Amino acid sequence: xxxxxxxxxxxxxxxxxxxxxxxxxxxxxxxxxxxxxxxxxxxxxxxxxxxxxxxxxxxxxxxxxxxxxxxxxxxxxxxxxxxxxxxxxxxxxxxxxxxxxxxxxxxxxxxxxxxxxxxxxxxxx
Numbered sequence: 001x002x003x004x005x006x007x008x009x010x011x012x013x014x015x016x017x018x019x020x021x022x023x024x025x026x027x028x029x030x031x032x033x034x035x036x037x038x039x040x041x042x043x044x045x046x047x048x049x050x051x052x053x054x055x056x057x058x059x060x061x062x063x064x065x066x067x068x069x070x071x072x073x074x075x076x077x078x079x080x081x082x083x084x085x086x087x088x089x090x091x092x093x094x095x096x097x098x099x100x101x102x103x104x105x106x107x108x109x110x111x112x113x114x115x116x117x118x119x120x121x122x123x124x125x
Contacts, residue, residue, distance in 0.1 A: 010042075017042045066101040 021040035029038050069084035083100050091097030 014042050021045070064096065064103060066103050068100055068102065 018041040025038040025040045071082045085100040089099035
């Protein structure tokens with residue numbers, strides 16, 4: 001079988017890095033009580049790093065309470081719900097901000113004067 005140079009290089013790197021890194025990690029992490037083999041490799045190690053980074057983001061997450069304005073509308077033959085959103089929203093989606101969320105409890109009462117109708121309910125999340 002004829003291998004192209006890039007494929008051959010990757011194959012050799014997988015073999016050399018995998019073999020040497022696995023031996024080094026196993027040697028470093030083994031104790032007298034455990035003789036487990038710890039696997040490491042060219043693709044496996046960065047993939048695990050991505051998982052660890054994601055897990056740290058999950059652990060650092062702090063939930064924030066938010067409120068939403070939901071309207072229930074009646075037509076002739078059915079009812080439907082609509083969720084208010086801010087068309088001029090400029091938040092940070094990485095921090096959980098969305099255009100339909102109100103994060104300050106006192107600010108949510110400012111939306112009620114714009115609502116019409118008899119039935120208004122405020123519910124905490």
